[in-house]
Amino acid sequence: MTVSKAAEKSSEKPADSAKGRKDAAEVQGQGAAGEALQLGELSEQLGYVLKRAQLKVFENFLRCMASLQLTPAQFSVLLLVEKNPGRNQTEIASTLGILRPNFVAMLDNLESRDLCARIRSTNDRRSHILVLTDKGKAVLARAKKLVATKHEARLNELLGQANREALIAMLAKVANEF
Amino acid sequence: MTVSKAAEKSSEKPADSAKGRKDAAEVQGQGAAGEALQLGELSEQLGYVLKRAQLKVFENFLRCMASLQLTPAQFSVLLLVEKNPGRNQTEIASTLGILRPNFVAMLDNLESRDLCARIRSTNDRRSHILVLTDKGKAVLARAKKLVATKHEARLNELLGQANREALIAMLAKVANEF
DNA sequence: TATTGTTATACTCTATAACTATA
DNA sequence: TATAGTTATAGAGTATAACAATA
Numbered sequence: 001m002t003v004s005k006a007a008e009k010s011s012e013k014p015a016d017s018a019k020g021r022k023d024a025a026e027v028q029g030q031g032a033a034g035e036a037l038q039l040g041e042l043s044e045q046l047g048y049v050l051k052r053a054q055l056k057v058f059e060n061f062l063r064c065m066a067s068l069q070l071t072p073a074q075f076s077v078l079l080l081v082e083k084n085p086g087r088n089q090t091e092i093a094s095t096l097g098i099l100r101p102n103f104v105a106m107l108d109n110l111e112s113r114d115l116c117a118r119i120r121s122t123n124d125r126r127s128h129i130l131v132l133t134d135k136g137k138a139v140l141a142r143a144k145k146l147v148a149t150k151h152e153a154r155l156n157e158l159l160g161q162a163n164r165e166a167l168i169a170m171l172a173k174v175a176n177e178f
Numbered sequence: 179m180t181v182s183k184a185a186e187k188s189s190e191k192p193a194d195s196a197k198g199r200k201d202a203a204e205v206q207g208q209g210a211a212g213e214a215l216q217l218g219e220l221s222e223q224l225g226y227v228l229k230r231a232q233l234k235v236f237e238n239f240l241r242c243m244a245s246l247q248l249t250p251a252q253f254s255v256l257l258l259v260e261k262n263p264g265r266n267q268t269e270i271a272s273t274l275g276i277l278r279p280n281f282v283a284m285l286d287n288l289e290s291r292d293l294c295a296r297i298r299s300t301n302d303r304r305s306h307i308l309v310l311t312d313k314g315k316a317v318l319a320r321a322k323k324l325v326a327t328k329h330e331a332r333l334n335e336l337l338g339q340a341n342r343e344a345l346i347a348m349l350a351k352v353a354n355e356f
Numbered sequence: 357t358a359t360t361g362t363t364a365t366a367c368t369c370t371a372t373a374a375c376t377a378t379a
Numbered sequence: 380t381a382t383a384g385t386t387a388t389a390g391a392g393t394a395t396a397a398c399a400a401t402a
């Protein structure tokens with residue numbers, strides 16, 4: 001947690017070699033074999049820690065959802081369709097940052113599992129209105145309970161309720177305004 | 179920011195249809211055409227907001243680094259090699275969560291740009307010790323300055339110094355202990 | 357002409373098996 | 380036999396162009 005910010009100086013000039021370039025013999029002895037590497041400034045890099053955290057969270061989400069076989073992306077689609085019935089593919093996809101071509105296979109999957117359905121719009125026969133099926137609603141309800149009792153609960157345990165909310169609020173701000 | 183937590187109830191029972199299933203006619207009118215969709219519970223989902231934030235941060239990082247043509251992953255490799263000279267490919271890669279096979283092309287790239295070098299170890303002739311070249315050190319130094327003055331500065335501006343540190347600390351905790 | 361859903365396609369990331377040279 | 384680096388390969392995720400149906 002306490003990483004020397006002064007490490008920047010170390011990259012300015014390699015004073016340990018007259019040629020300014022370590023040769024093989026100089027470097028060979030340096031790695032302390034079995035010991036763990038030092039992350040250094042890396043542990044203070046927002047992008048690095050953000051990416052590692054995201055991977056862990058998705059991993060945990062998948063484990064919590066194993067019984068329902070729902071990925072984070074699929075869960076987000078079901079949530080958004082439930083909250084916004086009567087919207088078409090383009091609207092749902094773009095809200096989630098999914099490109100329309102890539103959304104097709106995803107919907108094919110959800111529809112083949114009878115979790116949601118495409119309904120040809122009567123107003124504009126080009127568009128497909130998305131709705132959850134009864135099974136989709138039931139699965140989503142169970143998914144929400146799993147998320148609350150296993151996934152979110154784990155996070156609360158780790159950070160505490162207040163910190164968890166603060167974390168999500170800051171991430172939302174970064175996502176929206178950075 | 180204020181998302182109804184009670185929205186969970188809405189998935190319990192679809193009271194608006196005796197069959198429990200909206201037919202096409204029922205759904206058609208629902209989408210308020212031009213209006214933005216409601217994210218609902220999605221904006222409270224850690225995974226969702228984490229992923230969106232990560233994408234924004236990487237995007238910003240790439241813009242800040244455009245002049246040096248360094249990706250977040252490449253920057254992390256250079257930082258780690260600088261901090262841990264004398265380590266081999268396996269050690270550097272695994273610390274970063276990069277699989278050894280995938281690390282080969284990445285190193286080929288950095289080596290072809292003369293930013294780092296593989297040195298055959300004299301102790302164990304199977305392993306390649308990694309070091310930064312002089313150019314690599316210089317580029318990394320410039321990269322650090324760009325990150326500090328453009329990337330981190332933007333984050334400080336957005337959250338403030340204290341919140342930025344709190345955010346990174348919480349993300350590190352999630353990454354390490356979730 | 358413009359838009360919706362779709363196909364085809366390509367490029368990046370990530371993941372696994374298997375080879376080679378060393379140990 | 381085990382390990383380091385490598386190759387080949389396959390699967391996700393993501394990106395763009397273009398087509399058919401419809402507006």
